[in-house]
Amino acid sequence: MDRSRFEELYRDIGPPLRAYIARTVDDADLADDLLQDTFVRFLRTAPDHLEQAQVRTYLFRTATRLIHDTWRTGKRRSDLMRSNFSGEQTASFEARSDIGHDLAAVFAKLRPRDRSLLWLAYVEGYTHEEIAGVTGIKPASVRVLLSRARERLAPMLQRGGYAA
Amino acid sequence: MDSINQFMQALAAETSATQRELPDANKVWLKAQWAAIQENEAHLDRRRSLLEAIPLALSVAGIVAIAVVAASTLGSLEIGATDLTTRVLGSSPPALIETIVLLSIGLGLPLMLLGATNEV
Numbered sequence: 121m122d123r124s125r126f127e128e129l130y131r132d133i134g135p136p137l138r139a140y141i142a143r144t145v146d147d148a149d150l151a152d153d154l155l156q157d158t159f160v161r162f163l164r165t166a167p168d169h170l171e172q173a174q175v176r177t178y179l180f181r182t183a184t185r186l187i188h189d190t191w192r193t194g195k196r197r198s199d200l201m202r203s204n205f206s207g208e209q210t211a212s213f214e215a216r217s218d219i220g221h222d223l224a225a226v227f228a229k230l231r232p233r234d235r236s237l238l239w240l241a242y243v244e245g246y247t248h249e250e251i252a253g254v255t256g257i258k259p260a261s262v263r264v265l266l267s268r269a270r271e272r273l274a275p276m277l278q279r280g281g282y283a284a
Numbered sequence: 285m286d287s288i289n290q291f292m293q294a295l296a297a298e299t300s301a302t303q304r305e306l307p308d309a310n311k312v313w314l315k316a317q318w319a320a321i322q323e324n325e326a327h328l329d330r331r332r333s334l335l336e337a338i339p340l341a342l343s344v345a346g347i348v349a350i351a352v353v354a355a356s357t358l359g360s361l362e363i364g365a366t367d368l369t370t371r372v373l374g375s376s377p378p379a380l381i382e383t384i385v386l387l388s389i390g391l392g393l394p395l396m397l398l399g400a401t402n403e404v
Contacts, residue, residue, distance in 0.1 A: 123313060130309045138306060139299045148304070156312050163316035164323070223295045242292035270288055282291050 121163060130159060133176055140244070141183050144236045145190075146228045154190065158183040180244070180254045184236065191232070226280050227273075234269035241266055339398070346396020353388040 134155065141158075142151035161182050162175075170178060227235060240246045240254060248266070252259040 126313060127309050130306070130312065134306045134309075135300070135303065139296070139303060142303070143295070143299060152307050156307050156315060159312045160316045160319055163313070164319055223291065223298050226291075227295055238288075238292060242289055243296040273288055273291070277287055277291055282287060 121166070121168065126159075126163065129175060132172075133179055134159075136244070137179055137183055140180065140236075140239050141187065143224070143227060143239050144184075144187055144232055146232070146235075150190070154183060154186050157186055161186070177250065177253060180240070181256075184255050187232070187236070222280070223282075226276050226282070229276055230269065230272060233265070234272060237262065237266050237269050238273065342395045342398050346392050346394075346398075349388045349392025350396060353392060 137158065138151055138155045141154050142148055145151055145154065158179055162179055166175070166178055227238075230238070236255065237251060240251045246254065248259045248262045251257070251262045251266070255262070257265065
């Protein structure tokens with residue numbers, strides 16, 4: 121891939137991808153590292169001549185794998201690692217100036233997998249099949265897990281005054 | 285569930301508005317190039333290790349071949365090559381023994397020399 125094509129992709133897909141990673145790992149610095157690793161891996165291994173939509177899916181899938189790898193190997197001591205996907209918010213969200221406060225704080229209370237699924241479904245607008253492709257979860261399981269994620273988020277929104 | 289959708293859209297908007305600058309594209313590009321160089325070096329190292337192992341293997345093969353020739357020729361083994369062939373085949377075909385000895389000398393010596401001089 122030539123450099124100008126890469127820069128174009130980075131400019132287009134970088135921001136939404138970084139937002140997805142940041143919301144999933146709940147750590148801005150780790151999100152930056154993972155974003156770079158995702159693009160580096162993309163440049164090293166992605167097949168040539170992918171369509172723009174395929175590139176986007178490829179990058180989101182790679183980022184999701186890297187997030188899981190990071191959690192699994194425990195290389196970084198972020199909230200993600202400390203909570204061990206238990207869903208507990210372990211650090212002060214307000215301390216991170218680059219991420220919003222109230223909404224993000226509510227979202228951060230969810231398990232990372234729930235955050236990932238909800239983000240892909242509602243922000244990226246992916247179908248269950250597409251989410252399955254990105255996360256490696258079976259489409260039928262995506263449906264169930266997404267439903268459970270909604271069930272966990274709904275009462276939080278009510279408690280936070282975001283829902284009637 | 286509509287409230288979830290509204291919440292997620294608001295969260296996305298908030299995230300977008302408060303997101304800091306992306307890491308420099310140049311840095312990412314150079315990181316990828318550097319990773320490629322390291323990968324190539326690792327590949328070359330593996331090949332180098334393999335090539336370095338060949339002379340040793342050849343030396344061992346040469347030494348073994350010479351040992352077999354010496355043993356069978358001098359009769360220093362209790363069961364020499366001739367006896368062994370005779371036991372396996374049930375007879376002692378002189379042509380076969382001769383071939384083995386000639387092959388051992390013809391291949392063993394050059395292989396040993398090749399290995400010893402590390403010229404591969």
